[in-house]
Amino acid sequence: MSITDYRINAQIRVILVRRGIDLSRIEYGVTNSVVYVRGSVRTFSIRQSVDPSRDRLEEIEAMMRLEKALRAIPGVRDVIFQMDHLVKVGWRWKPR
Amino acid sequence: METSMIALPQTWPELSTEVVGLFESEALQHPTWADIQNRWGLALLAGGRFGEARAAFERALERNPRYAWAAMNHLQALALLGETEAARVRLADAPWPSQGCHEFAEAFIALCANEAFPQESWSLLPGDTSGRPDFVRLRVALLRTKDRKLAESAWQSARGAFPEDLPDWANPLNPAPDMPYWLLSFVPGLYQLMKDASTWEARLGRTVDATTFAYCMPAFWYDLGAAWCQRGFLANLAADEEGALIAYKRAVDASPTSPEPWIALAYLWSAAGDLTQADEALRQSLDRAPAYADLHYQRGLLDHARGDTRAALRSFRAALKQNPNYIVARMQEAESLFKLEDWAGARSSFLRVVNAGLESVDIWLRLGQSEEKLSHPAQAEVAYRRAALFDPQSALPFFHLGCLHRDRGDREKAKRAWKRFLSLAGDSEEAAAIKAELNEGDA
Numbered sequence: 001m002s003i004t005d006y007r008i009n010a011q012i013r014v015i016l017v018r019r020g021i022d023l024s025r026i027e028y029g030v031t032n033s034v035v036y037v038r039g040s041v042r043t044f045s046i047r048q049s050v051d052p053s054r055d056r057l058e059e060i061e062a063m064m065r066l067e068k069a070l071r072a073i074p075g076v077r078d079v080i081f082q083m084d085h086l087v088k089v090g091w092r093w094k095p096r
Numbered sequence: 097m098e099t100s101m102i103a104l105p106q107t108w109p110e111l112s113t114e115v116v117g118l119f120e121s122e123a124l125q126h127p128t129w130a131d132i133q134n135r136w137g138l139a140l141l142a143g144g145r146f147g148e149a150r151a152a153f154e155r156a157l158e159r160n161p162r163y164a165w166a167a168m169n170h171l172q173a174l175a176l177l178g179e180t181e182a183a184r185v186r187l188a189d190a191p192w193p194s195q196g197c198h199e200f201a202e203a204f205i206a207l208c209a210n211e212a213f214p215q216e217s218w219s220l221l222p223g224d225t226s227g228r229p230d231f232v233r234l235r236v237a238l239l240r241t242k243d244r245k246l247a248e249s250a251w252q253s254a255r256g257a258f259p260e261d262l263p264d265w266a267n268p269l270n271p272a273p274d275m276p277y278w279l280l281s282f283v284p285g286l287y288q289l290m291k292d293a294s295t296w297e298a299r300l301g302r303t304v305d306a307t308t309f310a311y312c313m314p315a316f317w318y319d320l321g322a323a324w325c326q327r328g329f330l331a332n333l334a335a336d337e338e339g340a341l342i343a344y345k346r347a348v349d350a351s352p353t354s355p356e357p358w359i360a361l362a363y364l365w366s367a368a369g370d371l372t373q374a375d376e377a378l379r380q381s382l383d384r385a386p387a388y389a390d391l392h393y394q395r396g397l398l399d400h401a402r403g404d405t406r407a408a409l410r411s412f413r414a415a416l417k418q419n420p421n422y423i424v425a426r427m428q429e430a431e432s433l434f435k436l437e438d439w440a441g442a443r444s445s446f447l448r449v450v451n452a453g454l455e456s457v458d459i460w461l462r463l464g465q466s467e468e469k470l471s472h473p474a475q476a477e478v479a480y481r482r483a484a485l486f487d488p489q490s491a492l493p494f495f496h497l498g499c500l501h502r503d504r505g506d507r508e509k510a511k512r513a514w515k516r517f518l519s520l521a522g523d524s525e526e527a528a529a530i531k532a533e534l535n536e537g538d539a
Contacts, residue, residue: 006401010366018335020299029424031431034458036424044333046118046299080456 004075005030011073012037019066020044025084033075038082041066060086060093067093108265108277109312111142112305115296123152130159134166138289141173144275149173164191169285171201175208176279183208204282244269266315287317291326298333306330321351328360340364355384362394374398389418393425400428405435423452427459434462439469450482457483457490464496476500491521498530 008030016023026039041062063086070079081088087096111119116139123136137152153170156163167190174183183205192198206212247269255262265272266281280286294309307330313323328343341364347357362377375398381391396411409432415425430445446463449455464479477500483493498513514530521527 003401006366006371006397007369009397010363010369013363014337014367017332020333027422027424029427031427032458034456036427036454036456038423038454044299045301046296078456080454082454 004033008033008035008073008075012070015066015069015073019062019069021066033077035070035073035076035079036082037066037070037079040084041086056095060095063093105308105312106264108272108275108280109142109290109293109309111139111293112297112302114300115139115293116143118296119292127155128159130156130163130166133159134163134169134285135289135292137166137169137173138283138285141169141176141283142280142286142289146173146176150177162191164197165285165288167191168197168201169283172204172283172285175205176276178208180205180209200282200284204279207282208279263312263315281315284317287313287319287322290316291322294326294330298330303330303334319351321347321354321357324350325354325356325360328357332360332364337364337368353384355381355388358384359388359391362391366394366398371398371401387418389415389422389425391415392418393422393428396425396428396432400432405432408432409436421452423449423454426452427454430459430462434466437469439466442466443470455482455486457487457493460486461492461496464493464500468500473500473504489520491517491524494520495526495530502533 009028012028012030012035013023016026016028020043022040022042022044025042026037028035028037030036041059043062063081063083067079067081070076083096085096086093088094119136119139122132126132133152133156137149137156140146140149140152150170150173153166153173156166157170160166167186171183171186171190174180174186187198187201187205190201192201251267251269264270265277268278271278290309290312294306294313297303297306297309307327310323310326310330313326314320324343324347328340328347331337331339331343340360344357344360344364347354348361351357358377358381362374362381365371365374365377378391378395378398381388382395385391392411392415396408396415399405399408399411409429412425412429412432415422416429419425426445427449430442430449433442433445443463443466446459446466449459450463460479460483464476464483467473467476467479477497480493480497480500483490484497494513494517498510498517501507501510501513511534514534518527518530
């Protein structure tokens with residue numbers, strides 16, 4: 001791992017913390033400028049919604065925003081996800 | 097958010113309806129979880145519902161009779177309800193969370209019952225030996241002396257010793273008429289409730305309320321380290337890195353043995369790119385929390401960044417020892433082994449990564465290269481094909497496939513793979529060499 005990987009790794013944590021993502025449910029790492037994220041993107045915020053379909057939609061939107069933020073970190077070559085509840089098909093996120 | 101600008105609230109920190117609802121809902125959902133019942137009891141106590149609080153603490157103790165804090169809370173609920181004898185029975189048989197609690201509880205019962213507290217017991221109250229301000233003992237002493245002047249002076253001393261200005265509701269000389277808030281200020285368990293309420297308010301997006309509860313914490317239990325950590329946590333949430341750094345540094349000063357602030361500082365300094373400070377914070381964190389897998393992982397990342405692959409490998413393995421399912425650490429272990437040219441080790445670790453479902457072009461290529469080094473061409477080919485399948489637009493799998501076929505003497509297959517490579521990355525560094533090799537073969 002280069003110093004770039006180390007810095008990317010630290011930036012990922014900053015992004016996750018600022019988005020209120022529960023860090024106990026997510027693993028992340030960087031090798032050769034490729035970011036790996038696995039687990040769940042449950043946010044720390046309490047959601048008032050009681051509609052599961054709306055929750056899923058919000059999770060997908062959160063995932064899209066997270067992916068965009070991770071890809072915007074300088075030096076990132078690719079981002080690989082292995083999420084518990086969501087899967088990326090082509091360019092779209094879908095529930096598993 | 098500049099947390100240090102917010103003063104300790106001078107009115108009783110009343111829990112919001114939403115937070116009370118959340119505590120209650122948790123208690124209903126998990127009737128057998130002792131800590132959740134205990135927390136619900138504390139929320140009831142804070143709201144003046146002492147009878148219901150007692151029942152909640154009893155549920156917690158039914159589940160875990162050695163739950164020391166629940167026993168303390170139960171005793172205090174009994175004393176607040178005026179059940180002095182029952183409180184004393186509890187006092188005799190309760191497990192105590194820390195030194196001095198027995199004497200503290202004894203004094204609390206005496207206060208609630210408006211009885212004289214033996215002079216000789218004062219010196220046993222917490223405060224004298226731990227080095228923290230002895231405001232607790234002073235406040236207990238106030239009512240017993242019945243000497244207004246001395247009481248006033250002791251109260252002022254207590255306020256002076258308290259860094260955030262002790263709130264009025266904790267003043268036994270000016271008790272609120274409807275609620276014994278000053279007595280509740282002697283319930284140390286409410287410290288944890290304030291922390292939890294702070295976190296819930298943050299999760300509800302109400303940062304000012306979250307900060308208010310964080311500031312109340314030391315009024316109940318003088319652990320400034322944990323209170324500063326909570327402020328650091330809130331500053332982090334508000335993207336105030338500078339505020340978070342200040343808070344966690346204060347937490348280190350206040351609680352030198354606690355791992356929490358060091359861990360937070362390690363992450364903050366890493367993000368700031370200060371590897372020297374991050375290194376020191378990680379070392380301190382690991383001294384205090386050696387079983388925390390992520391700290392070993394972070395240590396490995398730092399070692400790797402400094403080019404010490406062997407040290408990194410040791411750290412990643414230490415992380416995996418604590419958590420064998422830490423797949424990202426497994427991937428870093430594989431990368432380290434690959435760099436150290438331990439092909440069998442790298443192959444084994446990469447296989448465990450892909451078998452756990454984490455895959456990428458890089459991972460499959462690394463696995464393929466390890467297989468090749470181990471003279472497993474068939475397995476190498478499978479790995480390269482998996483890389484190509486993972487991302488059909490990636491050229492490198494075809495480059496490696498071509499080289500593999502060439503080395504096995506299959507020129508036709510090599511040419512096909514390389515042509516595919518050139519179609520995807522004709523301008524790459526490797527393209528010129530491949531073109532030359534293709535021309536050489538055709539000649």
